[in-house]
Amino acid sequence: MNKTKRIEIRLTLLEEKLLKVKAKETGLPVSSYVRNCALGKKLPKQLNESELETYRELKKFYNNFSSISNLLKKGDYGNMLSEISLVQQEILLHLQKIRHDK
Known part of the structure; x- marks a missing residue:
């Protein structure tokens, strides 16, 4: 599916850093992480x-x-x-x- 639509959100610096850390823990880019969270999808856990x-x-x-x-x-x-x-x-x-x- 082609993702062409954008939604802009405002975050504090701390929120942005926290989102990046959480996305990294799952191995997903931030946009995929936020999209999956917002849509209630189960997030993968990146294995050590x-x-x-x-x-x-x-x-x-x-x-x-x-x-x-x-x-x-x-x-x-x-x-x-x-x-x-x-x-x-x-x-x-x-x-x-x-x-x-x-």
């Missing part, structure tokens, strides 16, 4: 590096379990057991990493 890493790891586990499920449906138990073993090893590595980071 730790959250992104966790997301990537969980996505890998999701894919692994989907693969295992597909192998189970096909009755391919040999490959399924191999896939389960790989997932177990990967989970164990993450658990050990968490234990050592504390």
